[in-house]
Amino acid sequence: MAVSTEIEPINILKWRSIGPFRGGRVVAVAGDPVNKQVFYFGACAGGVWKTLDGGTYWENISDGFFGSSSIGAIAVAQSDPSVIYAGTGEACIRSNVSHGDGVYKSINGGQDWDNIGLKDTRHISRIRVNPNNPDHLYVAAFGHAFGKNDQRGIFKSTDGGKNWEHVLFKSDKSGAIDLSMDPNNPRILYAAIWQAVRTPWSLEGAGPESGLWKSTDSGDTWTDLTESKGMPAGIKGRIGVTVSPAKRDRVWAIVESEDGGLFLSDDGGNSWERVNDSSIVKQRPFYHHHIFAHPKDPDTMWTLPIQAWKSNDQGRTFTMVTTPHSDNHDLWIDPNDPDRMIEGNDGGACVSFNGGDTWSSIYNQPTAQFYHLTTDNSHPYRVLGTQQDNSAISTPSRNNTGAITYSDIYTVGSSESGYIAVHPENTNIIYSGAIGSAPGGGGALLRYNRVTKESRIITVWPEISYGLGAKDMKYRFQWTFPIVISPHDPDVLYVAGNHLFRSTDEGTSWQILSPDLTRNDPSKGEPGGGPISRDVSGAEVYCTIFSFAESHIQKGLLWAGSDDGLVHISSDNGQSWREVTPPDMPEWATVSMIEPSHHDKNTAYVSAWNYKLDDYSPYIYKTNDLGKSWTPIVKGIHDGEFIRVIREDPIKSGLLFVGTETGVYFSMDSGSNWNQFQLNLPNVPVHDLAIKNGDLIAATHGRSFWIMDDFSVLRQMGNNNISSKLHLFEPHPTYRNLSNFDEIADIRVGPGKNYWVNLGTFATWVNPNNEPQDNTANSSENPLEIEDRPSLNGEPIREFLDAGANPRDGLVVNYKIGDIPKSDGSLIFSTSSGEQIIKITDIPNNLGTNQFIWDMRCPGPTTADGDESKDLIPGPNPKGPMVVPGQYQVSLEIHGIIKTQQVDILQDPRSEATSNDLKKQFDLLIEIRDKISETNGAINTLRKIRPQIQSWLGRKDIRDKDQKLIQIGTSIIERLDSIESALISSWNTTDRGQLGTPLPRLVDALATLVTVVESADWIPTDSSYGVLEEVSSKIAQHITSLQNIIDNDVAMFNTSVNQLEVPPIIQIF
Structure with missing residues (x-):
């Protein structure tokens, strides 16, 4: 992304995926007809994914190519499996559905993609490719879910998508919802047309234009x-259709109708x-009317409602097939090997x-759809959210074991659909909204206790409202109703329906704090669904408070925004x-978020969306006078990117962030101008944002959680003190986190997938861009010298396939190089008084940030040089000790210009050590380091003397002239060898352990x-001091012996050599 000079520093920032690797909804799957291990799926808001190993691992192949992450259909050409088509925008038009931007094509198995048109279809249900011609395809387009449009129906291309012919069109309010091709005669097609439209308050899922067509x-x-x-x-409503490849003219149709069910035709329709009118084939038709014919057995077929069902008698009876998750949608069966298949459901593929x-795991896909998030006050802080079709979940922002695995994650209630809040003083108490996934009546609200694992239902009014329209409910709660803990009193809990409610006793009792703050239009309060099938999940409850916030500055200053277009203040x-x-x-826009300012009590920001009325424009407003006047602030936000959330930085006034349907923007001037903040974040709906400890956290609705670590450069951009020549940004205060054992547990690195095993957990990772790594060593007996590559500042870069990534450890130093000649530079880290700790000269020095x-x-010890050809092992080189928490300085010097900033290194709050404990630990580590340096120095001296003596002894003219010299030299070498073998091992030794290492x-x-002493933040043990003393004593004896050899024996040897009348060939000590 090209950016202006003023905001160029953002290019140094990067988003980090932390998982969870718990799959989200999938309605599109396909398999490679030739390579048995290759499959594809399209997530409903997470892009296209590919597996090369039968579902063991998945990798995204659409990032960087697709403008939309919502995938409604995917197809692999049977005659050329390298050709793949993906239709964007899912057509199971639930209330949170995301739209697409047409059809994409790859001709190399997903390595590259091109958009080939039909961008205004918005929602695509099926793609069918002629099994004999990869350029001959059909697209079933449902069209706009929330309004009328003409790009609907069946589209045909005979040139691989270069041109399209609109071959079946009913009207601008009805679209194609299914398409089946006879594989034995690809000229025969069956298409289902569905008349349906969504509004914020309804789903009209049937009409006279719905029907089944044949060509x-x-x-x-x-x-x-x-x-x-x-x-x-x-x-009729939604219709699903499938052709039997095993019997000519056999077709099944699943039809939503008053007399609907599963229908069979043996004469081509x-x-x-x-053949069946049971509830199995009538479940939630707008979401589940999916049927599939077996490719070999003419009597076998599948239907995929909430559970998966298989029939072996033409659909007359069914047997349930267990899948890893409920709410099933799509199935691809290998036409040549029917036991090989891939299935998509609301938990993944x-x-x-x-x-x-049996099925592969769905816990290897980071495609979770989150509605809202919050963070707690633990360290490291945890990120909590509510996942669609799953549960509320808590995942750490980082951990101490290399990667964030599923063992680090835990559920915090059964909630899937709403806000989530954590008690700021007792992080074990979590509140979350659970409409759609929990018992307890309408507006389900849970209080979860992490200690007891108990979920307490504390719903405001726990009277069952299933089947009721909003107008018949005592209180109306939206699918994602607000749940907010007061920033001024941790025991005050707010929730919002059509009224605002407050509890001060953890939900035992509730007080109504407001009148109805909505338009309360009864015409928009009918039960959802119809006119045939009602859908009463609670997603269409309307005229509710959709966003609520209390001022961060003034207690009792309350803001409420409704889903029917009103904003109120108290x-x-x-x-x-x-x-x-x-x-x-x-008028009927949904107030998606209200953000009172952290810096001015009179200022607030309001974001709104209107896409459920087919208006995809962004809406953001700002007030500086408590709502008396408003200013639109959307300059720079692309049209069509409607706004899900707005947040203000609590530290830097005027710094704002918004989450849109495709990503993130930021503003440094209170919203007057906006810039994209996408960077490496996939194009994905961002439903919520939070700011914690200088990090920006995103709850995506299709790619799980992402964190922008340390965006402090944004807080400093725009300041007048940024030099055009050289600028050193002030580093963000950094925690010295607890030690971990990654280096002990990490497995050697090879090309392809690599495995990280650590204390009972594991994670799998690959190199960026799948670059192969050097997995060779000069000796099969020395496998320990293999290092991770590529790396940044010496730290390996890994892309995990089944685990969240940790941030890079250390103090982040950002600096901007401007209009100065390119030259080498250095970073000097010093104590607060200016005493140098370490100087680093190998630093990036590119123009820009x-x-x-x-x-x-601190610097590590001096090393002993090794030479494997001579069986000389390098001396150990443990890292230098970490500095103790405190204040430090960092200075940047380039081309004679010096910039200095203060640095705060903080102690890990989990650490039990006192500052004195850490000082003693540091002092001991320095003492050990210096002793290693002394020992390695002695080894280096020894290794320089010995080859020179060996060289003299190897000369024939010396052997012939002076046998005594030979005896002296031989004695020296034997004694040097003895000292060396006591100080350091040799590869040539026969004294080896069971692993073959010396x-x-x-x-x-x-x-x-060193490893023992720095294993934790704690005062060194007495025995550690004892070991150092004892080992140092033994080393001292050998160093003394070495010095005696140098002072006496080597001197005598040199004197003897000088007395010989032979020309020296090397310098002698």
Whole structure:
């Protein structure tokens, strides 16, 4: 992304995926007909994914190519599996559905993609490719879910998507919802047309234009089968259709109708028999009317409602097939190997090689759809959210074991659908909204206790409201009703329905704080669904408070925004309310978020969306006078990116962030101008944002949680003190986190996938861009020298396939190089008084903003040089000790210009050590380091003397002239060898451990002692001091012996050599 010079520093920032790897909804799956291990799925808001190993691991292949992450259909060309088509925008049009931007095509197995048109279809249900011609395809387009449009129906291309022909169109309010092709005669097509539309308050899922159509000439002409013999009379809703590849003219249709059910035709649709009208084939038709024919057995077929069902008798009876998650949607069965299949459901995609008896995991897909998030006050802070079709979940922002695995994550209630709040003083108490996934009546609200694992239902009014329209409910609560803990009193809990409610006793009792703050239009309060099938999940409850916030500055200053376009404010803790709706906001727009300013009590920001009325424009408003006047602030936000959330930085006034349907923007001037903040974040709906400890956290609705670590450069951008030549940004205060054992547990690195095993957990990762890594060593007996590459500042870069990533450890230093000659530079880290700790000269020096990460360590010990060809092992080189928490300085010097900033290194709040404990630990580590340096120095001296003596002894002219010299030299070498073998091992030794590596010697004991002493934040043990003293004593004896050899024996040897009348060939000590 090209950015202006003023905001160029953002290029140094990067989003980090922390998971969870718990799959989200999938309605599109496909398999490679040739490569048995290759499958694809399209997440409803998470892009296209590919597995090369039968579903063991998945990798995204659409990032960077697709403008939309919502995938409604995917197809692999049977005659050329490298050709893949993906249709964007899912057509199971639930209330939180995301739209697409047309059809994408890849001709190389998903490595690259091109958009090939039909961008205004918005929602695509099926793509069918001629099995004999990869360029001949059909697209079933439902069209706009929330309004009328003409790009609906069936589209045909015979040139791989370069041109499209609109071959079946009913009207601008009805679209194609299914399409089946006869694989034995690809000219025969069956298409289902569905008349349906969503509004914020309703789903109209049937009408006279719904029907079933057939073409026998490749879509050029179509015959209406809707009134064929045996088809149900009257209006119809959603229809699913599938052709049997195993029997000519056999077709099944699943029809939503008053007399609907599953219908079978054996004459190509001319007549039909209803073979099943049970609830199995009638469940939630707008979401579940999916049927699939077995490719080999003419009597076997599948239907995928809430559970997956299989019939072996033409659909007359069914047997349930267990899948890893409920709410099933799509199934691809290998036409040549029917036991091989992939299935998509609301928990992800899963692969089977035994006909559905067992399935691959869905806990390897970071495609979770989150509605809202919050963070707690633990360290590291945890990120909590409510996942669609799953539960409320808590995941750490980082951990101490290399990667954030599922063992670090835990559920915090059964809530899937709403806000979540954590008690700021007792992080074990979590409140979350659970409409759709929990018992307890309408507006389900849970209080979860992490200690007891108990969920307490504390719903405001726990009277069951299932089946009721909003107008018949005592209180109306939206699918994602607000749940907020007061920033001024942790025991005050607010929730919002059509009224605002407050509890001060954890939900035991509730007080009404407001009148109805909505338009309360009874015409928009009917039960959801219809006119055939009602859908009463609670998602269409309307005329509710959708957003609520209390001022961060003034207690009792309350803001409420409704989903039907109203904004209210109370300045007296809810005793009275005033409507302050922005006059330019669309009448029925949903107030998606209200963000009172952290810096001025009179200022607030309001975001709104109106996409459920087919208006995708962004709406943001700002007031500086408590809502008396409003200013629209959307300059720079792309049209079509409607706004889900707005947040203000609590530290830097005027710094704002918004989450849109495709990503994130930021503003440094209170919203007057906006810039994209996408960077490496996928195009994905961002439903919520939070700011914690200098990090920006995003709850995506399709790609789980992402964190922008340390955006402090944003807080400093725009300041007048930023030099055009050289600027050193002030580093963010950094925690010295507890030690971990990653280096002990990490497994050697190879090309392809690599495995990280650590204390009972594991994670899998690959190299960026799948670059191969050097996995060779000069000796099969020395496998320990293999290092992770590529790396940044010495820290390996890993892309995890089944775990969240940790931030890079260390103090982040950002600096901007401007108009100065390119030259080498250095970073000097010093104590607060200016005493140098370490100087680093190998730093990035590119024009623009650069980043270096200091590991907060002092220099390591001097090393002993090794030479594997001579069986010389390098001396151990443990890292230098970490500095103790405190204040430090960092200085940047480039081209004679010096910039200095203060640095705060903080102690991990979990640490039990005192500052004195850490000082003693540091002092001991320095002492050990210096002793290692001394020992390695002695080894280096020894290794320089010995080869020179060996060289002299190897000369024939010396051997012939002076045998005594030979004896002296031989004695020196034997004594040097003895000292060396006591200090350090050799690869040539026969004294090896069971792993084949040489047994440790004295200097190795010191290196190991470093690991022991720095294993935790704690005062060193008495025995650690004892080991150092004992080992140092032994080392001192050998160093003394070495010095005696140098002072006496080597001197005598040199004197003897000088007395010989032979020309020296090397310098002698």
